[in-house]
Amino acid sequence: MFKKWKKGAHIDPQREKVKEDIFNFKKTVEHGFPHHPSAFDYDPILKLMAIGTKTGAVKIFGAPGVEFTGVHPEVNQVLQLHFLHGQGRIVSILDDNTMRMWELTNIKDDPLGSQVLTEVGASELAGRPSMNQITVVSIRSSNDVMWVGTEGGGIYSLTLPDFNPREGGTIHQDQVMQSIPDHYKTGKALGPVEAIQEHPNNPSLILIGYSRGLVVLWNDSTQSVDKYYLNDKALESLSWHSNCQEFISAHNDGYLCTWRLESSSQH
Secondary structure: OOOOOOOOOOOOHHHHHHHHHHHOOOOOOOOOOOOOEEEEEEEOOOOEEEEEEOOOEEEEEOOOOOEEEEEOOOOOOEEEEEEEOOOOEEEEEEOOOEEEEEEEEEOOOOOOOOEEEEEEEEEEOOOOOOOOOEEEEEEOOOOOEEEEEEOOOOEEEEEOOOOEEOOOOOEOHHHHHOOOOHHHHOOOOOOOEEEEEEOOOOOOEEEEEEOOOOEEEEEOOOOEEEEEEOOOOOEEEEEEOOOOOEEEEEEOOOOEEEEEOOOOOEO
8 A cells, every 4th residue: 555665766877868968958049138247338330339247248239139249268257348449349357457359250161251259369467466456448549559557556558459568658657746746746646547538639648547636638649747637536537528628527525527628727
């Protein structure tokens, strides 16, 4: 009437193999908005939108049905994404302080001319990680130079798409400090680089903002400071005004300030 069950039931190896074959699920495709987005950029020329995730994925969306996915070898969060406008290339900055170059490349021997997102280069800044932690990145409008601001206040100029150091392109805090009044120095560092903005009409002129509040107009041709703008509020970001004669600084207390480029005054 009742059956006595024995401990450790017999396992049929053949049956287990069949189960593995039947239930061996593998992800073959994914579609839609990615989970855990952490970075964003847009290419207005190619009309492509890129989203990076906390798990190291880069997804690019275009017209309906156009979607590319790239995954970094290691599971590192994507902190920043920067398109090289019009080139089908994008730079990713990861939380391990590495820089990666991605490119939309044609699939070999594909009669339809399909493309895939491929990592084509990688680099990292030399030196102490605590000083060279990347804080902000800006790509020149000509797509041949990338400015990399760091936690230690230095700015590195790298050629693209190979990430090679550009000769004479590094901007050290000492160079900047020489151009500002003594009363502002007070023995303190300028802090991390928070913003780098190229002038809309003159790529040789670059606005650089430091966390302590100082903003300088750097002349890349002469490797010197043309103007400086003093503020005692901690800086968050910078943006050029549409008239190209003024810019706006945003600060951590919510304060917004408009500056006249030539007069070094705010209003």
